[in-house]
Amino acid sequence: MSIIIHPRPSPIAAAMYMLRDLDADVIVLHGPSGCCFGPARLLEKEGVKIVTTALSDNELVFGGEGRLSKVLKRVDELFNPHLIGVVGTCASMIIGENLKKAAIEAGVIEKCLCCSVHSGSGDNTVGAIEVLKEATNAGLITQDEYERQKYMLEMAALVERRRGTARSEYIGNCQGDDPNMVARQILRTLRDGGDVACILNAKKETAFIYADTLLALSDAKKGKSGNLRFIANLDPNVGLPRIRSYSKEILRELSCKGIFIERITGGLDEYPVSGERATEYIMEVKPDLAIILGIPHAVAVEGKIRTVAVSSGTRATYNLKSLGYDYVINERHAHRASLGNRRICKSILGESIRMVSREDKG
Amino acid sequence: MKSVAIYGKGGIGKSTLASNIAAALGEMGLKILLVGCDPKSDSATNILGKKIDPLLELMKIDKNPAPESFLFQGINGVHCVEIGGPEPGVGCAGRGLILGIGYLLQKLKIESFDFVIFDVPADIVCGGLAVVVKEKYAEGVIIVTSDEFMSIYAANNICRGLASIKAAACGIIYNKATSKGMRYIEEFSKRIGIPIIGSVPYSEELIFADKKRKTSIEIFHDSEVSRAIRSISISIFNNKQAKVPNWLSIKELEEIFGENP
Numbered sequence: 001m002s003i004i005i006h007p008r009p010s011p012i013a014a015a016m017y018m019l020r021d022l023d024a025d026v027i028v029l030h031g032p033s034g035c036c037f038g039p040a041r042l043l044e045k046e047g048v049k050i051v052t053t054a055l056s057d058n059e060l061v062f063g064g065e066g067r068l069s070k071v072l073k074r075v076d077e078l079f080n081p082h083l084i085g086v087v088g089t090c091a092s093m094i095i096g097e098n099l100k101k102a103a104i105e106a107g108v109i110e111k112c113l114c115c116s117v118h119s120g121s122g123d124n125t126v127g128a129i130e131v132l133k134e135a136t137n138a139g140l141i142t143q144d145e146y147e148r149q150k151y152m153l154e155m156a157a158l159v160e161r162r163r164g165t166a167r168s169e170y171i172g173n174c175q176g177d178d179p180n181m182v183a184r185q186i187l188r189t190l191r192d193g194g195d196v197a198c199i200l201n202a203k204k205e206t207a208f209i210y211a212d213t214l215l216a217l218s219d220a221k222k223g224k225s226g227n228l229r230f231i232a233n234l235d236p237n238v239g240l241p242r243i244r245s246y247s248k249e250i251l252r253e254l255s256c257k258g259i260f261i262e263r264i265t266g267g268l269d270e271y272p273v274s275g276e277r278a279t280e281y282i283m284e285v286k287p288d289l290a291i292i293l294g295i296p297h298a299v300a301v302e303g304k305i306r307t308v309a310v311s312s313g314t315r316a317t318y319n320l321k322s323l324g325y326d327y328v329i330n331e332r333h334a335h336r337a338s339l340g341n342r343r344i345c346k347s348i349l350g351e352s353i354r355m356v357s358r359e360d361k362g
Numbered sequence: 363m364k365s366v367a368i369y370g371k372g373g374i375g376k377s378t379l380a381s382n383i384a385a386a387l388g389e390m391g392l393k394i395l396l397v398g399c400d401p402k403s404d405s406a407t408n409i410l411g412k413k414i415d416p417l418l419e420l421m422k423i424d425k426n427p428a429p430e431s432f433l434f435q436g437i438n439g440v441h442c443v444e445i446g447g448p449e450p451g452v453g454c455a456g457r458g459l460i461l462g463i464g465y466l467l468q469k470l471k472i473e474s475f476d477f478v479i480f481d482v483p484a485d486i487v488c489g490g491l492a493v494v495v496k497e498k499y500a501e502g503v504i505i506v507t508s509d510e511f512m513s514i515y516a517a518n519n520i521c522r523g524l525a526s527i528k529a530a531a532c533g534i535i536y537n538k539a540t541s542k543g544m545r546y547i548e549e550f551s552k553r554i555g556i557p558i559i560g561s562v563p564y565s566e567e568l569i570f571a572d573k574k575r576k577t578s579i580e581i582f583h584d585s586e587v588s589r590a591i592r593s594i595s596i597s598i599f600n601n602k603q604a605k606v607p608n609w610l611s612i613k614e615l616e617e618i619f620g621e622n623p
């Protein structure tokens with residue numbers, strides 16, 4: 001069978017995340033109240049108000065544009081938003097609802113970005129691209145920026161299909177390696193005078209978690225003869241203002257701790273392409289150990305260099321193991337914990353490195 | 363046969379025939395239920411002489427409407443329900459049918475009727491609209507067609523739909539029949555493997571009765587058309603056979619008409 005049968009991320013959720021990146025104040029899901037409940041709750045941690053039109057059988061049969069109009073008016077009164085994202089769902093898109101028509105009806109079209117996607121629209125990136133297209137039409141981003149982001153999202157989908165969790169019919173789940181064991185391997189390499197490259201290749205806000213490993217490593221390196229180099233996709237001049245601000249903040253915190261990034265591979269929304277740049281660089285410097293954080297499968301050095309891959313989720317972990325990365329850590333809170341948070345925060349691998357380092361000293 | 367669904371090209375005469383067949387069977391003392399499945403809600407008009415509130419409209423206000431609010435008795439004791447549905451171009455009529463019929467069958471003791479007729483929208487364009495036959499609410503399909511190419515073309519599409527969901531048809535009613543056209547219908551019937559139940563001539567009485575919101579059975583009791591409909595009704599009621607139809611390629615359809623379509 002050529003279809004993928006394990007659960008996949010939804011274009012609806014991707015559209016909501018992109019609307020958050022564009023600083024939408026409210027997102028209206030035109031669909032059942034339970035649609036995308038998980039992502040909706042997570043995004044609320046970011047301060048975005050999320051509401052639904054609570055479609056039920058009545059609206060599916062008789063149409064729900066009137067309901068959407070009412071909800072949009074209500075949202076406008078309640079929250080006085082500058083930017084409202086309106087996102088379709090399977091329920092409303094299958095019955096051919098017109099989101100823009102409802103926004104015009106409600107008199108709020110000027111502040112609305114309407115995104116007619118649903119869970120069956122294709123890759124999740126389709127949802128993000130649709131939002132960007134509307135944002136471009138509304139003059140919120142430039143045509144060049146649209147083209148750049150669209151290219152990145154298409155590349156991301158390609159990387160997913162080639163090497164990510166979309167690469168085969170079914171991908172299982174796995175908990176990954178023991179972080180303490182992996183931390184010991186890393187510190188031993190440094191102690192033995194080895195060359196360790198730490199590559200941050202993260203997606204947007206998740207960088208706040210993965211960057212913690214950079215802090216921990218830099219501390220643990222002290223007094224060890226090995227070499228430690230940092231490579232990161234933290235270009236502060238790429239992407240939407242919100243995404244740039246993430247890079248700026250992380251770079252600031254890192255430099256406070258005296259950490260210098262040897263090679264900046266791109267911005268935080270460029271992980272498919274920055275991954276390729278990181279790959280090239282690693283193959284040039286040929287370290288003894290490469291620790292790849294975020295989206296490791298975009299950094300294809302497994303089998304050539306000894307690797308530690310750090311990502312989030314048991315399915316991603318299983319995938320990285322089966323691709324052949326030597327050690328794989330499931331940074332299982334990376335997604336959840338990075339939302340609603342604008343500082344580097346403690347990570348599983350970072351904490352293990354700190355603990356093992358203390359053990360070594362004590 | 364205890365229940366049938368009437369399918370055929372838009373405007374071919376499904377509702378007219380459904381109400382007349384219901385009236386004819388009711389006249390014989392049978393307990394008949396006519397279920398209008400078209401969002402237009404025009405199936406029961408000839409039986410009741412007026413429009414009634416469709417079930418789905420009632421369900422919008424009260425999730426659990428009582429049968430008295432949607433089930434009405436008219437000429438010759440025929441019981442009628444209109445399922446209803448959205449305005450053209452909005453919502454989803456198929457979903458409506460799934461919900462409405464589901465509710466109806468839950469509320470009515472369907473076994474208490476001698477015969478149930480479902481008058482369905484013209485085309486089986488989606489899974490929802492096919493629910494009547496897919497879920498076997500109707501044991502068999504009656505295909506209504508005239509001898510016009512487009513009407514037979516639509517009938518063939520219906521056969522195709524039925525074949526794909528493995529639903530059975532029990533017969534063809536040749537409507538607006540002429541002596542010249544019979545051979546086309548006979549050939550079509552042979553090729554799809556479904557018998558002709560009978561034919562109804564083109565009839566000004568039917569049109570007039572429709573305008574008066576009556577059945578011809580009622581107001582032109584002994585006319586040729588009423589007699590034809592009575593005979594067809596008895597055949598349908600007594601029919602015990604139904605099978606999944608074959609369907610034809612465009613080329614085969616054209617062959618039926620030979621040189622002069």
Ligand SMILES: Nc1ncnc2c1ncn2[C@@H]1O[C@H](COP(=O)(O)OP(=O)(O)OP(=O)(O)O)[C@@H](O)[C@H]1O
Pocket residue numbers: 370371372373374375376377378379400483484537538539562563564565566568569570572
């Ligand atoms: N045998 C006939 N002779 C003359 N007129 C007929 C005959 N049968 C039906 N009609 C007329 O054809 C018109 C359409 O009929 P009807 O509404 O029953 O079609 P329908 O198939 O139910 O249409 P729809 O697909 O829109 O539901 C009506 O005006 C009706 O009176």
Ligand code: SF4
Pocket residue numbers: 010012031032034035036089090091092118119
């Ligand atoms: S099927 Fe589609 S509309 Fe329904 S809950 Fe799932 S994502 Fe939402």
Ligand SMILES: [Mg+2]
Pocket residue numbers: 376377378400404481
């Ligand atoms: Mg009709």
